[in-house]
Amino acid sequence: MKQLDGHIPPGPLKEKWTTYRSTMPLVAPNNKLRLDVIVVGTGLAGASAAASLAELGYNVKVFTFHDSPRRAHSIAAQGGINAAKNYKNDGDSVWRLFYDTIKGGDYRSREANVYRLAEVSANIIDQAVAQGVPFAREYGGYLDNRSFGGVQVKRTFYARGQTGQQLLLGAYQALCRQVALGKVELYHRHEMLDVVLVDGKARGIIARNLITGELERHSAHAVVLATGGYGNVFYLSTNAMNSNVTAAWRAVRRGAYMANPCFTQIHPTCIPQSGEYQSKLTLMSESLRNDGRVWVPKKVEDAEAIRKGLKTALDIPEEDRDYYLERMYPA
CATH class of the missing domain: 3.50.50.60 (FAD/NAD(P)-binding domain)
Structure with a gap:
């Protein structure tokens, strides 16, 4: 079985391509x-x-x-x-x-x-x-x-x-x-x-x-x-x-090797398909990432009040907001 050769130059990581270029x-x-x-x-x-x-x-x-x-x-x-x-x-x-x-x-x-x-x-x-x-x-x-x-x-x-x-x-x-x-x-x-x-x-x-x-x-x-x-x-x-x-x-x-076929581009900001036969996802602009924060109320009673229209999101103080994505997946 033949092995793929990336033709990467030898040497320390920081110097491989710089040395080769010289x-x-x-x-x-x-x-x-x-x-x-x-x-x-x-x-x-x-x-x-x-x-x-x-x-x-x-x-x-x-x-x-x-x-x-x-x-x-x-x-x-x-x-x-x-x-x-x-x-x-x-x-x-x-x-x-x-x-x-x-x-x-x-x-x-x-x-x-x-x-x-x-x-x-x-x-x-x-x-x-x-x-x-x-x-x-x-x-x-x-x-x-x-x-x-x-x-x-x-x-x-x-x-x-x-x-x-x-x-x-x-x-x-x-x-x-x-x-x-x-x-x-x-x-x-x-x-x-x-x-x-x-x-x-x-x-x-x-x-x-x-x-x-x-x-x-x-x-x-x-x-x-x-x-x-x-x-x-x-x-x-x-x-x-x-x-x-x-x-x-x-x-x-013609004989070329396919390296890393698992490297396929995906977008986590996609809107799912709306029909059974839709062949493409709809992509939200990636420029939206990191410019906003997603949160839910920490208290169940606050969530229920928002559902009933008794409160709005602006009524929830900062300390009662759970930025759960940032908590679960810290940068």
């Missing part, structure tokens, strides 16, 4: 001009990857089955984006973001990769700001943060309740800039049907033009699949119906 082989600028890269998907990951690779000098082809990259499902990530910038001076750090992410992933994530994510989180915010993402700001002009996801610090950068959409528009603008410069070829309404392997390495794709029905061959020196999650393998999901894991399945069919 010692890995580089591609000379003049050689980048000769290398082609295919990116499948134009959400936050795909659009950002395509724009960044093109800016580095590579020749990029990017494919989306939407009529525009702006239709990617990344717009649904509305609550915010975390980064260890410690703007609130409340004790946040790379280590705290790393630990909270590991804990939130039920201790199943690859620790070295999560630590690298925490390390580069601040740079990602800077990149988004440079792309024009209108993050919320305080009166003095600094980027604002809010508490999110039950953590003990304020590290979530947000753009009202539209964070995913604004991030996607920023990535889309960066992508369009490279398209205008001729470094990126953008293929709308194209679906990847298969991955082309040469000596066991992905060297291209077979795509179908969804308008004409034609099959097309595209070759490259590397292929990046940024095609989203597979939550719709379950009957009830908050994902769009076309988030259907077909691209990942086609890669698996």
